[in-house]
Amino acid sequence: MSDIRHNWTLDQLRNLYNQPLLELVYKAATVHRQNFDPQEVQVSSLLSIKTGGCSEDCGYCPQAARYQTKVKVHKLLSVDEVTEAATRAKNGGASRMCLGAAWREVRDNSDFDRVLDMVKTINTHGLEVCCTLGMLTEDQAQKLSDAGVYAYNHNLDSSEEFYGDIITTRTYDDRLNTLKNVRKAGMTICSGGIIGMGESVDDRLGMLKTLSGLNPHPESVPINALVAVEGTPLENQPPVPIWDMIRMIAVTRIVMPKTVVRLSAGRMNMSHEAQALCFMAGANSIFAGDKLLTTPNPAFNEDMNLFSILGLRSRAPFKYANKSEQPTESELAKS
Ligand code: SAM
Ligand code: DTB
Ligand code: SF4
Numbered sequence: 510m511s512d513i514r515h516n517w518t519l520d521q522l523r524n525l526y527n528q529p530l531l532e533l534v535y536k537a538a539t540v541h542r543q544n545f546d547p548q549e550v551q552v553s554s555l556l557s558i559k560t561g562g563c564s565e566d567c568g569y570c571p572q573a574a575r576y577q578t579k580v581k582v583h584k585l586l587s588v589d590e591v592t593e594a595a596t597r598a599k600n601g602g603a604s605r606m607c608l609g610a611a612w613r614e615v616r617d618n619s620d621f622d623r624v625l626d627m628v629k630t631i632n633t634h635g636l637e638v639c640c641t642l643g644m645l646t647e648d649q650a651q652k653l654s655d656a657g658v659y660a661y662n663h664n665l666d667s668s669e670e671f672y673g674d675i676i677t678t679r680t681y682d683d684r685l686n687t688l689k690n691v692r693k694a695g696m697t698i699c700s701g702g703i704i705g706m707g708e709s710v711d712d713r714l715g716m717l718k719t720l721s722g723l724n725p726h727p728e729s730v731p732i733n734a735l736v737a738v739e740g741t742p743l744e745n746q747p748p749v750p751i752w753d754m755i756r757m758i759a760v761t762r763i764v765m766p767k768t769v770v771r772l773s774a775g776r777m778n779m780s781h782e783a784q785a786l787c788f789m790a791g792a793n794s795i796f797a798g799d800k801l802l803t804t805p806n807p808a809f810n811e812d813m814n815l816f817s818i819l820g821l822r823s824r825a826p827f828k829y830a831n832k833s834e835q836p837t838e839s840e841l842a843k844s
Contacts, residue, residue, distance in 0.1 A: 515724045517764050522714040525760045530752060534790045537759035541791040544766045550816065551729075551769055551794040552823045553605040553639065554598035557802040558627070559585045559620075563611035567666075568675045569706060571738040571803050572611040578740035580803045585610070585620050591627045595634050601798065601809050604826035606631050607639040607662065609802045613679070614644035621649070625656040632657040637826050639699060644679070644687045650694035660729065661691040662699040668715030671708045688723070697728035701771070704757055705735035705749030713757055721764045729794065730768050732757050734775025736804045749775070751783040755790050762791025769794045777805055781815050788819060 525533065541547055561572045561582035571578040595606050608627060615621055624642065631638045640653060641662035653661065666672065669681040691698055702716045720727055734754055737746045754775070761770050771794035772787045779787075799808045807815075816822060 513726065513767065514764070515722050515726075517718055517721050519711065519714060519718055522717055522760060522764065523711070525763055526710060526714060526756055530756065533756060533759045534786065537762040537791040538789050540763050540766045541793070545793055547788075547793075548821055549793065549824045550788070550821050551605065551771075552603050552797045552812075553607050553771070553794065554594075554601065554603035554798045555607045555609060555796050555801050555806075556586075556591065556594050556598075557583075557611070558591060558608045558624070559583065559610040559612065560803060561611055564613050565678045566676060567678075568742040569703060569735055569738075571741055573741070576740045576742070578738055585623060588623060588626050588630055592630050592634070595631045595636055598798065599634055599636055602813070602823045603636065603797060604824055604828075605637040605639055605659070607641065607660075607796070609640075609662075610642045612643040615642050615646075615649045617649070621652075625652060628653065628656040628658050635826060641699075644683055645690050647690045647693060650687075650690040650696065654694040654696045658696050660697040660699045662731070663687050663691065664700055664702050664731065664733075665716050665719060666702040667706065667708050668712040669719065670715060671706075671712040675706055685719075688727075692725075698723070699729040699731060699771075700727045701729075701731035701733070701761075701773070703733040703735050703774070704753060705737075705746055705775075706743055707746060714760070717761060717764055726765045726768050728768060729771055730761055730765060731771040731773040731794075732761060732792075733773040734778070736774050736777075736801075738804065748778055751779060751786075754779070754783075755786050758787050758792050759790035771795065774801055774804070774806075776807055781818065784815065785819055788821065 561580045562574045563572045565573055571580045598606050628638050637659040639660040639662055640658050665684055672681045688698055704713055734749045735746055737744050770792050772792040797809050797812050
């Protein structure tokens with residue numbers, strides 16, 4: 510089993526990232542096999558429960574009110590609408606439903622009460638629930654946890670140094686503080702970022718340094734390739750080379766060996782062969798279903814076809830004991 514470390518230095522991360530690509534993939538694949546069943550992939554379904562009209566200025570985001578994008582603004586969905594979507598996701602083979610809201614932060618009002626009802630209802634359908642609703646106070650985090658939220662997604666997005674180039678309406682410390690509240694309330698942490706926004710390799714690695722410095726490590730780390738959306742300040746960013754995505758996933762796998770690494774946004778621009786290399790490099794989760802929050806994602810059947818070609822299978826919900834996200838040694842031995 511690999512050691513869990515919280516003290517990776519930037520130099521060590523650079524050495525990992527810059528080694529010959531196939532060496533890096535081989536090392537990451539080895540770490541992956543020591544800690545997970547490499548044929549198992551966790552499948553999440555995403556649903557935007559409140560779309561657009563957000564007060565923040567995140568440069569990548571089509572849901573920020575200040576940018577002219579084609580996103581159709583929608584107020585908070587009803588519990589029934591969300592239940593219907595959860596049933597579809599479950600029948601499609603997802604183990605987790607992730608509810609996203611275009612909010613800066615949660616407010617203590619009837620919308621929040623409705624989200625708590627959504628969470629309780631989805632749990633009764635046997636799906637893990639993840640929420641991504643913006644910043645949380647300690648008290649709000651506890652309410653979500655009590656309602657049965659399994660994971661809270663709150664991304665650091667990039668390094669602290671680059672953060673201010675992309676977002677000015679909140680700080681890196683605000684993000685870290687919400688993560689602290691999530692941890693305190695007993696939910697698992699899902700936190701990662703985006704590559705392809707114009708950041709340097711050091712910025713990508715700086716983010717991994719911060720994430721791997723958290724103790725315990727986040728249980729899941731989504732790595733998104735920027736989806737450059739018309740109307741956002743980042744609309745003209747060139748697509749990130751797939752080799753960067755593979756390197757980023759591999760380094761994430763090596764430095765957080767027991768964390769679920771999610772190959773997140775950006776798969777519409779990736780071939781099956783490219784995605785196969787990402788799985789080889791240690792990715793073991795995806796968002797499935799033909800829509801992310803507002804942008805397209807591969808169709809569910811296409812992903813199941815890819816799984817069948819690669820010999821991968823979807824992980825069952827609540828599979829591992831005590832929210833650890835990875836098998837115990839005896840569970841691994843049985844797989
Ligand atoms: N409003 C909440 C927040 O910002 O935490 C939750 C929803 S927000 C859309 C969730 C995450 O989606 C962001 O932190 C960002 O990492 C990712 N995201 C948003 N737009 C994206 C894009 N165009 N390409 C890739 N990832 C994106
Ligand atoms: C994450 O890291 N990626 C997901 C999820 N967390 C919420 C969101 C991706 C959004 C891509 C742009 C869109 O569809 O609006
Ligand atoms: Fe709002 Fe979240 Fe989009 Fe930022 S990423 S503009 S906070 S919805």
